[in-house]
Amino acid sequence: MIYNSIRRFALGLAVTALAAGGLAGAAYAQRDPAYAAARSSGEVGEKMDGYLGIIGAQKPDLKRLVNDINIKRRAVYAQKAQAASATLEEYALTAGCLTIARTVPGEKYQAPDGTWQTRTAAPPLRDSRCPA
Amino acid sequence: MKHPELTLKGPGATRLPMQRRQSGLKRKRGMRAAGMAAALLGGCITINAPEDAIVIELNINIRQEVIYRLAEDAGNTIEENADIF
Numbered sequence: 001m002i003y004n005s006i007r008r009f010a011l012g013l014a015v016t017a018l019a020a021g022g023l024a025g026a027a028y029a030q031r032d033p034a035y036a037a038a039r040s041s042g043e044v045g046e047k048m049d050g051y052l053g054i055i056g057a058q059k060p061d062l063k064r065l066v067n068d069i070n071i072k073r074r075a076v077y078a079q080k081a082q083a084a085s086a087t088l089e090e091y092a093l094t095a096g097c098l099t100i101a102r103t104v105p106g107e108k109y110q111a112p113d114g115t116w117q118t119r120t121a122a123p124p125l126r127d128s129r130c131p132a
Numbered sequence: 133m134k135h136p137e138l139t140l141k142g143p144g145a146t147r148l149p150m151q152r153r154q155s156g157l158k159r160k161r162g163m164r165a166a167g168m169a170a171a172l173l174g175g176c177i178t179i180n181a182p183e184d185a186i187v188i189e190l191n192i193n194i195r196q197e198v199i200y201r202l203a204e205d206a207g208n209t210i211e212e213n214a215d216i217f
Contacts, residue, residue, distance in 0.1 A: 029215040072216045080209050086202055090194050094202040098210055099217055129196040131203040 034065055045108025045116055046099045048127060050077065050092030055108050055116050097130035 031039070038044045044066055047053040051070045054062055073095075074088070081091035100109045103119040111117045111125040210217045 069216045090198050094199045094206040
């Protein structure tokens with residue numbers, strides 16, 4: 001009886017630890033090296049709509065990488081938008097404001113006029129509706 | 133003795149103008165007028181395709197207050213999914 005309850009307690013602890021570990025793992029997951037390289041070389045950039053875009057040649061492997069990330073982003077946007085009672089486009093555009101703001105000098109982003117810009121130390125050119 | 137059939141057969145003694153058969157010439161003229169009207173209308177309805185992308189027009193409908201409301205949540209989402217952002 002006592003042995004059983006101890007075992008159950010230990011099992012519960014283990015499950016909690018696993019769940020916490022999983023969450024922490026997800027939170028600290030970093031960019032794929034190929035993606036990180038494409039960002040810093042300016043081959044891919046952040047678009048206004050919250051997705052990645054390719055600048056210049058549409059190389060097949062680059063296209064696959066960008067499509068893969070955009071599909072994942074879309075899934076995340078859809079889930080979060082529903083939770084926040086917003087549309088997918090609204091949530092994606094908001095994320096676009098933020099991802100452009102978070103670009104570091106040298107990375108590419110899309111300006112409100114649709115052109116690709118290289119981020120400098122100055123604040124990026126963003127949609128007038130973007131939060132500060 | 134009167135047979136009711138006799139009065140029922142054939143058209144009435146007087147016919148309304150619109151019931152009367154039009155002469156061939158009149159009918160042709162009517163058709164030509166209709167054709168001209170259609171041609172005139174056809175000339176009027178020329179719509180140029182919009183040059184701007186439709187996506188941008190959709191985005192215009194998104195209001196600033198919505199973006200402000202979602203900003204904090206979206207910021208957390210980006211941090212939680214650092215591998216795809």
